Amino acid sequence: MNAHDQVRPLLAARPGELDPVEARMLTEHVSRCAQCAAEAAGYTRLAAGLRALRELELAPPARLLDALLPLAPRRRPSARLVAAAAGSLGAVAATVAVAGVVRARRRAARARVVAVPAPPGGAGVLALIGRRRRRPGGPTVARPAFIRPALGRAAAARAR
Amino acid sequence: MEADRELVEAAQAGDRQAMSELVRVTHRAVYTQALRLLGNPEDAADVTQDVYLRVIRKLGSFRHEASFATWLSRVTTNVAMSTLSRRSRRLVAEGGAPPEELADPGADPADRSDALALAARLESLVQALPEGQRQVLVLRDVYGLSTEEVASTMGLSPGAVKVRLFRARERLKSQLEATERDVVPLDGRRRGRRGGRRS
Numbered sequence: 001m002n003a004h005d006q007v008r009p010l011l012a013a014r015p016g017e018l019d020p021v022e023a024r025m026l027t028e029h030v031s032r033c034a035q036c037a038a039e040a041a042g043y044t045r046l047a048a049g050l051r052a053l054r055e056l057e058l059a060p061p062a063r064l065l066d067a068l069l070p071l072a073p074r075r076r077p078s079a080r081l082v083a084a085a086a087g088s089l090g091a092v093a094a095t096v097a098v099a100g101v102v103r104a105r106r107r108a109a110r111a112r113v114v115a116v117p118a119p120p121g122g123a124g125v126l127a128l129i130g131r132r133r134r135r136p137g138g139p140t141v142a143r144p145a146f147i148r149p150a151l152g153r154a155a156a157a158r159a160r
Numbered sequence: 161m162e163a164d165r166e167l168v169e170a171a172q173a174g175d176r177q178a179m180s181e182l183v184r185v186t187h188r189a190v191y192t193q194a195l196r197l198l199g200n201p202e203d204a205a206d207v208t209q210d211v212y213l214r215v216i217r218k219l220g221s222f223r224h225e226a227s228f229a230t231w232l233s234r235v236t237t238n239v240a241m242s243t244l245s246r247r248s249r250r251l252v253a254e255g256g257a258p259p260e261e262l263a264d265p266g267a268d269p270a271d272r273s274d275a276l277a278l279a280a281r282l283e284s285l286v287q288a289l290p291e292g293q294r295q296v297l298v299l300r301d302v303y304g305l306s307t308e309e310v311a312s313t314m315g316l317s318p319g320a321v322k323v324r325l326f327r328a329r330e331r332l333k334s335q336l337e338a339t340e341r342d343v344v345p346l347d348g349r350r351r352g353r354r355g356g357r358r359s
Contacts, residue, residue: 012329017307017322046333048271049278050301053286056279060191064205068187071212072179 003029004036011039014047168228172219179219183212189229190236196298197240199287211239233303241295241313278336285335293328296321301329 007029010022018026030037163185170178190211195204214235222231286294286302295314299305300321307325311318 009326012326042333043329046329048275049282052275052279053282053302056283057188058192058195060188061205064191064208065187067209068183068212069180071216072176072183
């Protein structure tokens with residue numbers, strides 16, 4: 001077996017597939033043998049074409065995707081998600097509770113407001129009402145307020 | 161085919177819509193790989209379904225150490241080969257090392273275009289290879305598994321893989337060259353030795 005025959009099986013190898021001795025033998029031979037150099041170039045081109053093959057996708061049957069999509073499950077949320085959701089709910093509940101307390105205090109404050117009877121025939125009346133300050137003996141400060149509900153109740157009481 | 165990381169992470173978090181999109185984006189590549197390995201469209205479609213069943217089951221364990229495409233390719237290889245062989249063997253670890261880097265077919269657009277045109281001609285020639293040679297060639301030269309991984313996946317010795325690989329490459333190169341000699345150019349004359357003859 002001459003060097004040409006020894007090298008021939010190595011021509012198809014890609015870089016990294018040969019041991020150092022084989023690689024050196026191949027390089028030396030190809031540098032002085034035009035026929036083997038041409039063969040090696042053919043294999044290099046083939047390797048490039050095969051690498052590019054990965055980028056080419058073949059068309060699957062039309063119904064394949066229809067069969068695949070229902071496989072995607074409605075998964076249970078993870079424990080971490082559940083904990084996060086519980087935390088959010090807690091925050092919402094706390095906010096609602098605080099809002100309730102604030103609203104109750106406002107309602108209590110409104111109970112101290114004295115409704116002024118509406119002027120005759122006045123719909124949508126802007127009335128001046130008096131609201132006492134907490135400081136006993138202090139001056140009464142009148143401020144404008146739009147008191148539709150109180151006005152409605154007062155009018156109903158007068159009608160009775 | 162490349163699915164972006166956000167999409168994969170959304171699917172991992174249980175987002176059904178993201179999972180559907182992931183399937184939509186990747187299913188052609190999975191089907192193509194399965195078809196190249198199995199050589200039969202019906203088997204390839206079945207394997208594609210099995211691949212996604214496994215993906216759905218194991219997506220939570222995917223840690224983004226390799227690209228999703230690489231991971232999916234390994235799952236496809238394992239499902240296809242186990243379907244094909246129907247016998248137990250040690251499979252390529254799906255979380256294992258990334259495959260040997262496959263160089264870009266060509267950074268230069270002209271080279272890239274040539275490589276893709278060549279690939280289109282190779283597709284049918286690869287399909288026509290004997291099954292054993294085709295599988296070794298597809299796993300090693302198209303999808304970039306190492307010789308040892310191919311050997312492990314197929315239950316062969318590395319030496320047997322090298323022999324099949326050499327035969328497959330030699331056969332493919334010779335058939336490719338024969339095909340190109342037979343190409344009839346626009347002027348109607350054949351190229352190469354036969355094309356050179358004048359009547």
